[in-house]
Amino acid sequence: SLPVEEWKALRAGDLLPQSVDIEEPPPSPSRPDDVKVVPMSRVKQGSRKALLHSLAHAESYAIDLSWDLVARAAFNLDQVPLDFYDDWLRVAEDEALHYERWATRLKELGSFYGDLPGHNGLWESAEQTMDSVLARLAVVHMIHEARGLDVYRFLREKLVRCKDEVSVDILDQNMADEIDHVKFAVKWFHYFCPESPREQFSVFARERFTGSLKPPFNTEARAAAGFPESWYLPLAKT
Secondary structure, eight states: OHHHHHHHHHHHTTOOOSOOOOOOOOSSOOOOTTSOBOOGGGSOOSSHHHHHHHHHHHHHHHHHHHHHHHHHHHHHOSSOOHHHHHHHHHHHHHHHHHHHHHHHHHHHTTOOTTSSOBOOHHHHHHHTTTTOHHHHIIIIIIIIHHHHHHTHHHHHHHHHHTTOHHHHHHHHHHHHHHHHHHHHHHHHHHHHOOSSHHHHHHHHHHHTOSSOBOSOOOHHHHHHTTOOHHHHGGGBOO
16 A cells, blocks of 8 residues: 555655654544444354455454554554554555455455445454553454454365355465464564563453453464463453
8 A cells, every 4th residue: 555655665765754743543444435334243144245245344444453553553652663663554554455355356256345234343342442552452453363363264164165265265365464463463562561461461351352252262373473372261261
């Protein structure tokens, strides 16, 4: 995307300004007018189209969440390392690519993003963590996004049963990036919370996350992201 390319060019040329005036980010992003938002219980499930539409919907919010994290870190925190912005603009770029892949696949199958309604669950978690970058990292990127690692095998098996090799390939490509995204969240959670990070994560999981951590967990993918079992297994409800 153009803003990401501009950032990369400024970084490469060491042309970043010494200081900028940062405005408070808006409480919610601009969203497509043609995508109906309904309660989670009313989101259609079961069909391949519904599955791919839900993946495109999640990725569209993931773009917004990445940019919102960047904006809130700039507004709420002092002395944020430039590497933080490098990482999360990379995430925003990845999520945009993931969305484009699913949106294109929907069109190939005679559908489109907005053909079905979607829910607002991810942004509800964003609203509950607007005041704290640490809470945002924990809830959105270490709980919700790590959940995406957990359901990968289930989703892949479903697409294999549908004999949809193109969608399986897209899912596999995206999965490699998603591990890195969780890795960034763990990395920066440690950076901003160097003392007792596991205990603080537990606090956020109990007080800021609506729901519960449910197995089965993809412990292999989580470990690849530097997310140890000792952080989430004690919080799991079986």
